Amino acid sequence: MPHSLVIPEQVLSTAIALVRDDLALAATVNRDYEDNFGGGKGTVVNVRTPNTLKARRRKLTADGTAITTDTISESTVPVTITEHVYSAVDVSDVQMRMEITDFTKQITVPQVRGIVEDLENLVVETMQALPESLTIPYDATKPHLTFTKARKMLRDLGLPAEGLWAAVGTGVYAELVDANALTDASQSGSTEALRNANIGRLRGFTVVENNRFEDDEIVFYGRDAFTLAIRAPYPPDGAAFTASQSDNGFAMTWIKDYDSNVLKDRSIFQTYAGCQSMQVKRLAKDGTTSLVTPAIRVRTSTVPA
Incomplete structure (x- = not known):
């Protein structure tokens, strides 16, 4: 795809698919993800947990007796978003015109894999924080x-x-x-x-x-x-190209803009993440x-x- 026709939504869809394929340990835990930071207060998000009900029993001979009803109330557990995980790369005009022939392979893939590695580390750190059983x-x-x-x-x-x-x-x-x-x-x-x-x-x-x-x-x-809570930062209004998306157990924002201070394009993939034992x-x-x-x-x- 010519660089002038790079579409943010397509780049982000490709990036999220790459995350899905590369996740290893993080793929084995519960993931709570959205493409916005709603559902909580400050840096805390409320993760829904399964409801638990005990079935009731009565004798068949109790026909006509009123049954007992229970109320289902949704339970949530607060999970703190602690990390801003991102990858930012500057790309010069010379690189874009003469060296980069495939934006996905040469830019998107290395950036996304760096983010995946960091998320894997976050999950392991959370597991290692458990007390040791003797x-x-x-x-x-x-x-x-x-x-x-x-x-x-x-x-x-x-x-x-x-x-x-x-x-x-x-x-x-x-x-x-x-x-x-x-x-x-x-x-x-x-x-x-x-x-x-x-x-x-x-x-x-x-x-x-x-x-x-x-x-x-x-x-x-x-x-x-364990829950890996993931939220995509809101796309900034001032960026040239930007998109936010959630899919396949992951949420991410992509920004492509121009930094006039260094005369280079900048590609930024980012997400907010928090992981805790539940x-x-x-x-x-x-x-x-x-x-x-x-x-x-x-x-x-x-x-x-």
């Missing part, structure tokens, strides 16, 4: 026992059997491979966004290797254990509810064997 033993020759115990703990908290994840450091992943503990990654049910990651299945968990973790680190979790409602058999954190963090070097 109650789950680990034996490198029998790592499946650790996964079995972690699964029971999460299931006892009310998490469904589907959608359980285990993010591990490269050292733990190597031990899982050596112990032949992982099943074929093709059976993992992983999303397209994880197609290039080292993944496998073990005791009901989809195991994802990530070199941002410590070698001996494991985080067991369900999808709703508490979810656990429904007991008696109908009472409690808040629990559906995630467990383990350092294999510090737990008993």
Whole structure:
């Protein structure tokens, strides 16, 4: 596409598609995204959480007796947007005319991948902020026992059997491979966004290797254990080209303008982001509810064997 015909909405759609394809760990957590910063106050946004109801029961012989009705009220959890994640690049007229033949490949792709890397770091930092569990033993020759115990703990908290994840450091992943503990990654049910990651299945968990973790680190979790809240900044009125868009679990603003101080075009991709661990409602058999954190963090070097 000639540079003079670059359309902001098309560039942004391409960028968001790139984010979708490149997200790895961030693709495994809940994402709350919009193309504006509404729904909260200041830098806080209210993330909706699933409602929990206990079904009621009565005898068939109670015909004619009034039923008991419940009220559904939407629950929200405040999540603070803490980070302004952006990539800004200056491009000279010479570059635009003589060196850049494909704006998407040469400008958009590097910028977006830089943003993805930073978001991945933000998710890992949030996971690593969890307190370490010292109650789950680990034996490198029998790592499946650790996964079995972690699964029971999460299931006892009310998490469904589907959608359980285990993010591990490269050292733990190597031990899982050596112990032949992982099943074929093709059976993992992983999303397209994880197609290039080292993944496998073990005791009901989809195991994802990530070199941002410590070698001996494991985080067991369900999808709703963490929320990555994303908001697109409002497009500024004074920019030459600008657009804001949300799609595929992501929201972003793109600006292309001219900086007369340096006589260069400037391409800016940006988003606001915040990530935090979430508490979810656990429904007991008696109908009472409690808040629990559906995630467990383990350092294999510090737990008993």
